[in-house]
Amino acid sequence: MLNIVILGAGNVATHLFKAFETSESAKVIQVYNHRLESLSFFKNKTEVCNNINNLKDADLYLICLKDDVIEDYASQLKYKNTMIAHTSGSFPLLQNIEQSGVFYPLQSFSKFAELDYKNIPFCLESNTKSGIQLLKKLAKEVSKQVFEIDSKQRQTLHLAAVFVNNFSNHLYTIAEDICKKEDIPFDILKALILETANKIQTQSPKLAQTGPAVRQDFKTIDRHLSQISDEQIRRIYQLFTNSIIKKYE
Amino acid sequence: MLNIVILGAGNVATHLFKAFETSESAKVIQVYNHRLESLSFFKNKTEVCNNINNLKDADLYLICLKDDVIEDYASQLKYKNTMIAHTSGSFPLLQNIEQSGVFYPLQSFSKFAELDYKNIPFCLESNTKSGIQLLKKLAKEVSKQVFEIDSKQRQTLHLAAVFVNNFSNHLYTIAEDICKKEDIPFDILKALILETANKIQTQSPKLAQTGPAVRQDFKTIDRHLSQISDEQIRRIYQLFTNSIIKKYE
Incomplete structure (x- = not known):
């Protein structure tokens, strides 16, 4: 024992x-x-x-x-x-x-x-x-x-975990705030959140990427930006969009 | 029929x-x-x-x-x-x-x-x-x-969906890249990704937030920033950290 x-x-x-x-x-x-x-x-x-x-x-x-x-x-x-x-x-x-x-x-x-x-x-x-x-x-x-x-790998993992756990959760919080403003129940998004996490259990997230940024659909991107009133949230949208476009160019 | x-x-x-x-x-x-x-x-x-x-x-x-x-x-x-x-x-x-x-x-x-x-x-x-x-x-x-x-709510939902689906998936991709550099299998993160999405099925994401930013643990934040060599990824880390700190202040 x-x-x-x-x-x-x-x-x-x-x-x-x-x-x-x-x-x-x-x-x-x-x-x-x-x-x-x-x-x-x-x-x-x-x-x-x-x-x-x-x-x-x-x-x-x-x-x-x-x-x-x-x-x-x-x-x-x-x-x-x-x-x-x-x-x-x-x-x-x-x-x-x-x-x-x-x-x-x-x-x-x-x-x-x-x-x-x-x-x-x-x-x-x-x-x-x-x-x-x-x-x-x-x-x-x-x-x-x-x-x-080893310790160095563990520190890297800890950093990566911040991205997938803490930052993803913050994205959920932003989405909840966006929904609240229009009286939309956040519940509608829950199945999508789960499916997003489910999908990469069997597929590399790099290949699973969808959305206006990876399609370079600038019409939708511009409309989305015009819908966001909060300066901080607009910066996040812009930075992610640029980062995705750059990644898949 | x-x-x-x-x-x-x-x-x-x-x-x-x-x-x-x-x-x-x-x-x-x-x-x-x-x-x-x-x-x-x-x-x-x-x-x-x-x-x-x-x-x-x-x-x-x-x-x-x-x-x-x-x-x-x-x-x-x-x-x-x-x-x-x-x-x-x-x-x-x-x-x-x-x-x-x-x-x-x-x-x-x-x-x-x-x-x-x-x-x-x-x-x-x-x-x-x-x-x-x-x-x-x-x-x-x-x-x-x-x-x-209605159409306006649907457009808001579509925007919120970009945050929880497209942007979360991009965070997973960033984490996969971070792991690759140190020869860490991305598989180690998959259970955490699923649990992060699972947790908010029954709890508001605002209350589920964890990590160095919400704790204002600047020692860990500084170490994480020093670990990131990619300029774009560092900007994302910084912007999220600031956004989380501001949200919970």
């Missing part, structure tokens, strides 16, 4: 805890957070603790905390002489730790959304062979998608 | 034909296109025709052609004294036609993608009451989502 102590009580900690619950060879034996109040979700499911000096011995300390404090917590755990891993998409592999690792689930976690962990890609890294083996075994307990990714 | 003649042989014509095939009260009795070669898909399924003077009598002429030629074809059909509708998201309701309509399926159609027509929103408009009744009956045969939308 692989004994895990999780540090943190946020979305990543909560979802990883849930994912490990179904595992037969890994067990979360303790969850730490500096505020005891944040640990209520875990309280009846495992041991909880808000004193860093009272951590149990474990095979893996999994730091699910903000980038700013990862280093600090890692240095406090160093004496444990066991695997210390973090779950950040952008923080580098911990240095000066005998066995350090990264266990990065590439997904956007909301506290209450139910997720199918089997389809979440886990991006792993370690400074030792046995470390990567341990993380791989653990990740495969949870997910079908397990990748060994 | 509602007898339909479809004009056009492109993606919209093909998918609407397929959707009507399952209907018990509507039947496509003929498909017209000026090039006979384009009609091979329909040839063994219904009558085909490339001479506009040989169109059969029908209850509905459905023009699934490019915006530029809709008016021209409509004027040639005028003498039929029956319902003439187009399927365009941006072209206005036809004028000077006794009974004109719009039958706009809000979806991005690829020729070969299988679609669940039941979930495609149909946006309808007509200049007569009986016209809107006819279109509604037809749309409900095919889809669960039927909306009455």
